[in-house]
Amino acid sequence: MRKLKVAIIGSGNIGTDLLIKVLRSPLLECKAFIGRNLSSAGMVKASSLGVTVSAEGIDYILKNPDCCDLVFDATSAKSHLEHAPILKKLNKLAIDLTPAKIGLMSVPSVNLTDSLAESNINMITCGGQASIPVAYAIGQTQTDVEYIEVVSSIASRSAGPATRQNLDEYIKTTEDGLKEFSGAKRTKAILNLNPAEPCVDMQATIFAKVKNPDIPKLSEVLLGLVAKIREYVPGYEIILGPIVENDRIVVMARVRGLGDYLPAYAGNLDIINCAAIAMAEEYARALPKTGSDK
Amino acid sequence: MNDRRIIISDPTLRDGNHAVRHELSVEQIAAYCKAADAAGVSIVEVGHGNGLGASSLQLGEARTPDHLALSTARANLTKSKLGIHVIPGFATIERDLKPALELGVDVVRVASHCTEADICERHIGFARSMGVEVWGCLMMSHMISPALLLEQARKMESYGAEGVVFMDSAGHYLPDDVRQRVELLASELSIAVGFHGHNNLGLAIANTIAAADAGATLLDACARGFGAGAGNTQIEVLVAVLERLGYSTGINLYKILDAADLAEKTLMKEVPTIKSVSVVSGMAGVFSGFMRPVTRIAQEFNLDPRDIFFELGRRKIVAGQEDIILEVAKDLALRATKGNQ
Numbered sequence: 001m002r003k004l005k006v007a008i009i010g011s012g013n014i015g016t017d018l019l020i021k022v023l024r025s026p027l028l029e030c031k032a033f034i035g036r037n038l039s040s041a042g043m044v045k046a047s048s049l050g051v052t053v054s055a056e057g058i059d060y061i062l063k064n065p066d067c068c069d070l071v072f073d074a075t076s077a078k079s080h081l082e083h084a085p086i087l088k089k090l091n092k093l094a095i096d097l098t099p100a101k102i103g104l105m106s107v108p109s110v111n112l113t114d115s116l117a118e119s120n121i122n123m124i125t126c127g128g129q130a131s132i133p134v135a136y137a138i139g140q141t142q143t144d145v146e147y148i149e150v151v152s153s154i155a156s157r158s159a160g161p162a163t164r165q166n167l168d169e170y171i172k173t174t175e176d177g178l179k180e181f182s183g184a185k186r187t188k189a190i191l192n193l194n195p196a197e198p199c200v201d202m203q204a205t206i207f208a209k210v211k212n213p214d215i216p217k218l219s220e221v222l223l224g225l226v227a228k229i230r231e232y233v234p235g236y237e238i239i240l241g242p243i244v245e246n247d248r249i250v251v252m253a254r255v256r257g258l259g260d261y262l263p264a265y266a267g268n269l270d271i272i273n274c275a276a277i278a279m280a281e282e283y284a285r286a287l288p289k290t291g292s293d294k
Numbered sequence: 295m296n297d298r299r300i301i302i303s304d305p306t307l308r309d310g311n312h313a314v315r316h317e318l319s320v321e322q323i324a325a326y327c328k329a330a331d332a333a334g335v336s337i338v339e340v341g342h343g344n345g346l347g348a349s350s351l352q353l354g355e356a357r358t359p360d361h362l363a364l365s366t367a368r369a370n371l372t373k374s375k376l377g378i379h380v381i382p383g384f385a386t387i388e389r390d391l392k393p394a395l396e397l398g399v400d401v402v403r404v405a406s407h408c409t410e411a412d413i414c415e416r417h418i419g420f421a422r423s424m425g426v427e428v429w430g431c432l433m434m435s436h437m438i439s440p441a442l443l444l445e446q447a448r449k450m451e452s453y454g455a456e457g458v459v460f461m462d463s464a465g466h467y468l469p470d471d472v473r474q475r476v477e478l479l480a481s482e483l484s485i486a487v488g489f490h491g492h493n494n495l496g497l498a499i500a501n502t503i504a505a506a507d508a509g510a511t512l513l514d515a516c517a518r519g520f521g522a523g524a525g526n527t528q529i530e531v532l533v534a535v536l537e538r539l540g541y542s543t544g545i546n547l548y549k550i551l552d553a554a555d556l557a558e559k560t561l562m563k564e565v566p567t568i569k570s571v572s573v574v575s576g577m578a579g580v581f582s583g584f585m586r587p588v589t590r591i592a593q594e595f596n597l598d599p600r601d602i603f604f605e606l607g608r609r610k611i612v613a614g615q616e617d618i619i620l621e622v623a624k625d626l627a628l629r630a631t632k633g634n635q
Contacts, residue, residue: 151352151617156409164413168386188350191383195409195437196610205617207351240621246590248351252621 003029004284007067009058009083010074011035011042013160014097014269017261018072019046021277027284028277031067034060045261058083065090070280073098076162077169084120093283094120095276099166099173105180107132108278109228116282125170126268127152127189128177129275130204130236133229134251137221139182142249144211148184150174151207153192155199158266167191184208201254202267203239208249218242218249232278233271234258300506300536300543303401303459303488303514304330304529305339305521306557307367308379312343312522312583314563316356320366323358325560326517327370329553334545335529337377337401340367343522343583344614345379345405347390352616353583360390364397375400379431380421381614382406382413387420395424403459404450405431407612408438411449418453429488429512430455433613436466436579440475447479447487457486457512462501463583463613465494465524465576469504480509488512491527493519494576496568498527503535517557518565523575523582525566530554574600578607587619595623602626 006028008015015035019042022030033046034054046053054060058079061071070093073080080100087094096103103120104111110133115121123129131150139145163170174189194200219242229236235256242251257263257270264270307326311318323340330338340363342348342356349356356363367376378399383406385391391402402421404414414430421428430450435443447458460475472489479487489505491498491514502513515532519525530553533545558565571589575582580603588606592599605622 147351149351151350151615153615153618161412164410165416167382167413168388168416171383171386172388190350190352190614192612192614193383193407193410193413194610194612194615195407203618203621205352205620207617209351240624245594245620250617250620252617 002287003027004070004280004287005029005031005068006070006072006280007032007034007061008072008074009034011040011046012074012162013262014273015074016042016045017269018074018273018276019049019051020260021273023049025277025281027281032060032064058086061090061092062086069093070095070283072276072280088119095279096120096122097272097276099125099169101173101176105177106279107181108232108275109133109225110136110181112279112282115279116286121279123272123276124177125174126202126272127170127191127204128174129271130202130253130255131206132177132181133225134206134222134253135178135182135184137218137225138208138210138249139184141214141217141221142208142210145182145184145208147186147209148178148182149188149190149207150178151190151192151205152268153194153200153203154268155265156193156195157199158202158262158268159193199263199265201256201265203252203254206251210249213244213249215242215244222251233274235264235267236271298511298541300541301336301512302529302532302543302545303337303339303377303512304335304516305379305514305526306330306516306561308339308341308345309343309516309522309526310520310561311341311356313520313566315586316342316349316354318358318561320358320362322561323363323366324370326553326557327367329556331371331374333549333553335374335550336544337375338367338371339377339379339403340364341378344384345381346394347385348381361393361397364394364399368398377401377403380404380417382417384614387417391417391420395421395426399426401427401429403429403431404455405433408432408435408443408446411446414450415453418450418455422454428455429457429459431459431461431490433461434463434581435460436462436464436471437610440478443475444478444482447483451483451485455485457488458483459488459490459512459514461490462492463581464579465492465498465582466579467497467501469497469500472501472504473508476505476508476510486511488514490514492521492524492582493526493566493568494524494572494582499531499535502527502532503539506536506541517554518562520557520561520566521582523585524568524572571599571603574603578603580606580611581613583613584616584619587616591619591623595627597623597626597630
């Protein structure tokens, strides 16, 4: 089967973990790993894996426009705002892992097919990928969804400097995603960092206020969604609920990562990467089967 | 003799909200602000128990929204400064902090768990750029060593905090623990050092005095100790003891006693006491604000709340992680069922 040629911009933890996942994919082929500094840990790792590396940033793609069909952008929201028009002009598909939110917000277990029609898609946030399927299930099964709130707990060690600087953007983007997918009137996102050792696994608790909670219906829809999520994030599980407690619907999800470049407890970083890979593979499946490209 | 001036920050209308499920009303806020202002309290802190933007299903929804609580307090404070507690991860600059500053907040206290000071950098920087007074607060500080606390406090200082308060959010410290930390911070930092005490082990006043004696100049205290769980350092007692020790607080004793009487009468369903479960929470080193949800969930799952507290302590759960109480209760209930089979 013909593989989809991809490039990764951003050589931090997310980009490097993404690279390992691309290399494992039967549908994707990494043609370039692009950062700013050839001696960074991610670049060294990529070189050691025999991947073409570049420190030229987006210029590399401008100079080598035929190197890839799809670009994963794991830089920053600010950089993606610069990259997006360039990629569009070059007719590249873009999967945006920053909170720039230019393209359609995508959650593979929920809107895989819709996303396929777009050339720039946004992976929202790690907390969004973990909680939005549950929020969507609530929106699908309950009437009058007044409010949805998501509390994510992540290990301190899994939150790098960029995450710590961008908590406000994380909150805003997650809240927008929850609202979009659930139809709730109001949404709220909260992030807790826990420094305990050994590191805690990523967890997300979803609370909802609805008129007359229908738990059997929610459980049924959730079961189907969780099965879909586990196809691309095997370490995703519902560890509590859905239950009604203190007049709220409560569901808790735990995400164990695959432990590729990042430790398994960093399920928050793993889930957004797994979701991005799932989307890219879907683009690959949609390639014309008779393509003569090699 | 002591001639050091102590600045007392009074979070009765913020921490006290924990004790009444965040239900303080506009009338209650107005009444206590007037009384504290008349007594000459330096700073009156107002808001949801977990601060700005924290009204939530996770922590409890506030009866009075932030903007209303702050505008009410502003209208009723003349000499006292208006303070807020801001935890990044809950409160954002755009949604919460900007509107609060527009309402006339004077002092912004940006708080994080004791190991996570770097999430405060942007909020501290923003508040400083708006020209208000900014302090950093390190919560649950008993969970780290004095050396690590200093490292985190230095970060707060480097971001622009003008004071750093370390909080005994679980009421776990003994006076020597406090003294040791204040001495280290005061000798190594060039900004003011403060302490926020909880009374789970009956040591809030003793710990706060230990802090003052070791060089802390910012002290937190609440009317009748109104706060989460066993309550906080009791302001009217603290003022009296500081007066006997020769510190100056600028607070009028009779008037702060009046304010405390008013607080008891108008704010509280019950005056904070050290309940048995609060002793356990202090021993276990779990945030005092967990008392209400732990008590409720223990009943729902037919568990001993003390077992939940010790398990939360073992798992090193931090303030803000109230959702984990349910998970722990579910696990304990499961273990109990298995044990009976």
